[in-house]
Amino acid sequence: MDDLPPPLLLDILSRLNDSTDLARCRLVSKTLNALSYEVRSINLFCSFGRYMKSRSPETKTLITPFKTIFNNLILSSRSVDSISVGVRKPLRGLSYDAVEDESDDLYLTDVNFVKEWLPGVVCEGLKSLSISDFWVQSCWRRSEVLVLISSCCHSLLNLEVKNSWLSVDGLSPMPALTSLTLEFIRLDDEDLNKVNECFPSLKVLNLIGVGGLKDPRIHQLQLKTCQWMVSNAPLSLTIHAPNLVKLKLKLKCVKPQSLVLETPLLSDFHLSLENAGECGVKEFLNLKTLHLESTGLWSLIGTFPFGRTVKNLTVDSLKQSEPVEIKRFNLETLSNFFPNVSSLKLGPGAWSELETCFRLGGLEGKIGMKKLKEITGHLMVYDIDITISFISSVLDKYTSLSNMALLIHCEVDSSITSNLISRCSANWPRVKWRWGRWKEGMKDTWVCDSI
Known part of the structure; x- marks a missing residue:
């Protein structure tokens, strides 16, 4: 390997996903050892196996302590511009009650640990920083790491902090930052005013399971993409982002007032909430792609009286925590509110509701969605004859349909x-069929096509 050109060797070292391998390469040869210090990206994650071995007598x-390995890598590197440090997924799933780990060897947002390598060592050229903490050790310790990062990383463009209890007291402005992710973060602030104030240039904002916010308000004039998953119970949620194009908003077990x-520029909107209730939204004149999930789809769809611009529509009916009487939605409802849809995707709950409505009364009402070209559906197939009859009625009603992906x-x-595959292919040869498998919590798998 020493015979390879140094630029090629450096490129190979730079592609290593785990910098533990980079540390091992330093022991292989003098050439690799010398080049390893020029690598611009450090990615180090503690595995579940390493954690268990560090606890076994x-x-x-x-x-070797995880923080020691990381410090050795960072402090000996000359031109790092990207850092990712954290714990692997199995460790992120451990709860404090199950482990009761009061040590700090994996408390990675510990400001004293970060102070050892961030200020004056890599901060000037650093463009991307990601810290994924060990919640068992971080949840009961309030960290000022965000304040430290804001005070010294003036060129930072991308910042991720996960699984931590953060303080924003004394946070400094970071006008260069364009992407921020806070995931499973505990904040003591009542709102996001400090984040809005100190990160004015954000184009991408991800807030996943950020707790402790009572009346959160996102106020970002440059924001283009936002993902916000709320699992606590705020009284209200507000997003003021005049340039926002894509929004994924998931309100899990939350019913804000x-x-x-x-x-106004929103074109791609993914909304998931338990019940629409008094939910109301302003008109989106540029909305092209819409994804709706709710236990009460009928009432949620009713909040979108301006769906004429929507071309790509996805709907799904979420499972209810308690059985209640609901008004089921049907294809006529979708046609009335979204008449210009060309691509319709039906989640398992939505397909089941539509089949149930068909079984009780067939497909009634006027023909809508005259531009509908494609349907993608997730099926359980409780009664194959009902499913075939439902598909037949859909194809008869929507004559522009040419693609069915089931x-x-x-x-x-x-x-x-x-x-089901053989009967559909034989009965409707004009349709291009695509078949696959689905399962809860897993990625859809496409199996075959038939024309």
Whole structure:
């Protein structure tokens, strides 16, 4: 390997996903050792196996502390511009009650730990920084790491902090920052005013499970993309972002009294909430792609009386925590509110509701969605004859349909799946069929096409 040109070796070292391998390469040869200090990206993550070995009486004395390995990598590097440090996914899933770990060897947002390598060492040229903490050790310790980062990383463009309790007292402006992700973060502030004030140039903002906010308000004039997942119970949510184009808003087990979206340029909107209630949104004249999820789809769809601009529509009915009487939505409802849709995707709950409505009364009402070209559906297939009849009525009603992509649940018997595929292909040869499998919590798998 020493015979390879140094630029090529450096490129290979730069592509290593785990910098533990970079540390090992330093022991292989003098050439690799010398070039390793020129790598511009450091990515180091503590595995579940390493964590368990560090706790075992038989092996803990043999394990080099994680922070020591990281410090050695960082402090010996000459031109780092990207840093990712954290714990692997299995560790992120551990709860404090289950582990009761009061040590600080994986408390990675510890400001004293970060002070050892960030100020004066890598901060000047640093463009991207990601810290994914170990919640078991960080949840009961309030960290000022965000304040430290804002005081010395003036060229930072991308910042991620996950699984931590953060303080924003004394936060300094970071006008260069364009992307911010806060994931499973505890804040003591009642709102996001300090974040809005200190990060005025954000184009991408991700707030995933940020707790402790009572009346959160996002006020970002440059923002283009936003993902906001709320799991606590704020009284109201407000987004003022005149240049926002894409928004994913998930309100998990949350029923805010007020939801205000001041986003006139929004074109791609993903909204998931338990119940629409008194939810109201202003008109989006540029909305092209819309994804709706709710336990009460009928009432949620009713909040979008301006759906004529929507071309790509996805709907799904979420499972209810408690059985209640609801008004089921149907294809006529979708046609009335979204007449110009060309692509319609139906989640498993939505497909089930539509099949139920069809079984009770067929497809009634006027023909809408005259531009509909494609339907993607997630099926359970409880009764194959009902499913076939429903598909037949849909194809008869929407004559412009030319593509049907159907995903069948993995638990459906293979003989039923084969029967459905063969009957659909034979009965409607004009349609281009695509078939796949789906399962809760897993990525959809496409199996075959038939024309």
